[in-house]
Amino acid sequence: MSQKTYEARKFKLIQFYRKFRRLPTYEELAELYGVKSKGSLHKYVQKFVDEDLIVKSEGGKLIPTTKLYGLRVLGSVQAGFPTVAEEELVDTMSLDEYLIANPDATYMLTVSGDSMIDAGIVEGDMVIVDRSKTPKPGDIVVANVDGEWTLKYFMDRSGKIFLRAANKKYPDIHPQDELTIGGVVISVIRKY
Amino acid sequence: MSQKTYEARKFKLIQFYRKFRRLPTYEELAELYGVKSKGSLHKYVQKFVDEDLIVKSEGGKLIPTTKLYGLRVLGSVQAGFPTVAEEELVDTMSLDEYLIANPDATYMLTVSGDSMIDAGIVEGDMVIVDRSKTPKPGDIVVANVDGEWTLKYFMDRSGKIFLRAANKKYPDIHPQDELTIGGVVISVIRKY
DNA sequence: TTGACAAGAGAACAAATGTTCTCTATAATG
DNA sequence: CATTATAGAGAACATTTGTTCTCTTGTCAA
Numbered sequence: 001m002s003q004k005t006y007e008a009r010k011f012k013l014i015q016f017y018r019k020f021r022r023l024p025t026y027e028e029l030a031e032l033y034g035v036k037s038k039g040s041l042h043k044y045v046q047k048f049v050d051e052d053l054i055v056k057s058e059g060g061k062l063i064p065t066t067k068l069y070g071l072r073v074l075g076s077v078q079a080g081f082p083t084v085a086e087e088e089l090v091d092t093m094s095l096d097e098y099l100i101a102n103p104d105a106t107y108m109l110t111v112s113g114d115s116m117i118d119a120g121i122v123e124g125d126m127v128i129v130d131r132s133k134t135p136k137p138g139d140i141v142v143a144n145v146d147g148e149w150t151l152k153y154f155m156d157r158s159g160k161i162f163l164r165a166a167n168k169k170y171p172d173i174h175p176q177d178e179l180t181i182g183g184v185v186i187s188v189i190r191k192y
Numbered sequence: 193m194s195q196k197t198y199e200a201r202k203f204k205l206i207q208f209y210r211k212f213r214r215l216p217t218y219e220e221l222a223e224l225y226g227v228k229s230k231g232s233l234h235k236y237v238q239k240f241v242d243e244d245l246i247v248k249s250e251g252g253k254l255i256p257t258t259k260l261y262g263l264r265v266l267g268s269v270q271a272g273f274p275t276v277a278e279e280e281l282v283d284t285m286s287l288d289e290y291l292i293a294n295p296d297a298t299y300m301l302t303v304s305g306d307s308m309i310d311a312g313i314v315e316g317d318m319v320i321v322d323r324s325k326t327p328k329p330g331d332i333v334v335a336n337v338d339g340e341w342t343l344k345y346f347m348d349r350s351g352k353i354f355l356r357a358a359n360k361k362y363p364d365i366h367p368q369d370e371l372t373i374g375g376v377v378i379s380v381i382r383k384y
Numbered sequence: 385t386t387g388a389c390a391a392g393a394g395a396a397c398a399a400a401t402g403t404t405c406t407c408t409a410t411a412a413t414g
Numbered sequence: 415c416a417t418t419a420t421a422g423a424g425a426a427c428a429t430t431t432g433t434t435c436t437c438t439t440g441t442c443a444a
Contacts, residue, residue: 014295021255022255023214026400026402035421035422036422037421037424039404039423039424040421041402041422042402043421057212059430061402063214064213069213071295071298071300072299073299074301075302095287095381099381103206103263120313128263186384188381189291189379189381189382192377192378217432218431219430219431227392228392230395230433232392233432234434235392251432
């Protein structure tokens with residue numbers, strides 16, 4: 001089994017997974033690779049398992065790993081950007097899994113307004129909000145101020161809770177009665 | 193079929209998919225729901241298909257939709273943050289699919305240094321880099337300057353190409369001979 | 385009480401599943 | 415040349431797959 005054709009098979013497998021969000025059956029593999037023998041395909045699959053692209057659970061069920069569906073993570077910018085030839089991977093990972101700890105309590109919002117500009121959050125950014133987290137001082141939260149939802153820093157000065165924008169234009173907000181927090185911002189995403 | 197138990201089944205299905213990255217078989221569904229009849233399970237599955245959590249391809253193969261594996265997207269912050277009761281979803285989507293157009297040419301890097309601070313990119317951020325894109329003026333690129341990789345704006349003044357940091361501390365860089373570009377930054381991610 | 389309805393058990397079915405063989409043709413190596 | 419290794423074809427297999435039935439039970443409303 002040459003290295004080149006293995007890479008080609010790996011590529012096709014990844015493409016299949018992206019398209020159907022599941023691993024192919026042997027019959028589909030046969031069509032994918034133009035090979036009729038299930039025996040040969042079984043060897044292919046075993047190779048994928050050896051390379052950790054796939055893990056087998058009880059009953060021969062196949063489970064993909066981040067090596068198959070994840071994004072390639074290189075080191076830091078300054079550490080260098082390897083060429084295609086080098087390909088020094090640090091890790092592979094899924095953005096969904098990396099950014100979202102509690103999928104059932106997590107939402108995404110589009111940012112409008114400039115109240116968090118000094119925190120590097122600008123209009124058009126998307127923020128990922130975790131509803132299940134309890135805000136800590138310094139956290140950015142989605143808060144309801146006068147019936148309107150905004151992004152603010154959650155502050156706590158000796159037990160007295162208030163909100164602060166990351167923009168000197170806006171004054172601090174000291175809630176008179178109750179403060180409604182929609183969730184804690186756990187991630188900010190900007191797409192160019 | 194009561195609404196409450198349907199929601200419970202939906203939740204378990206989503207959990208199963210997150211864990212195994214594939215949809216369960218009928219036997220696994222039976223264990224999941226504590227029901228022995230395949231006939232009943234078949235009705236469950238049909239309900240999932242009706243609700244667009246799942247799509248059936250030829251041969252009864254099941255394909256999950258973003259409604260099943262995606263993140264919930266609400267409107268903008270100012271537009272309001274619906275309560276759990278309201279749940280006004282705008283969309284569901286996968287971050288992987290949303291952020292990454294060319295998975296095979298896309299990498300992730302950790303940012304170090306302060307050269308792009310005015311662009312809202314700070315140390316510790318992660319940038320997603322597309323190697324296959326051709327840089328346009330104004331794009332942020334991963335560039336090799338004097339054997340070191342850095343983030344810079346890609347500039348073009350009347351045919352003359354140069355690099356500019358988003359930080360007044362650093363001067364423009366006019367490459368004498370050749371400019372090596374590692375890729376174009378398509379997204380920035382900050383995790384708190 | 386009666387009737388209508390829905391949920392689940394259980395059985396039956398053809399088709400597809402993954403695995404393990406043997407055998408042949410080809411390529412690589414001495 | 416002879417030898418060894420490798421890839422694929424093809425067949426056989428025990429399971430498991432999804433689908434479609436019938437039958438029983440329980441629930442709710444009239």
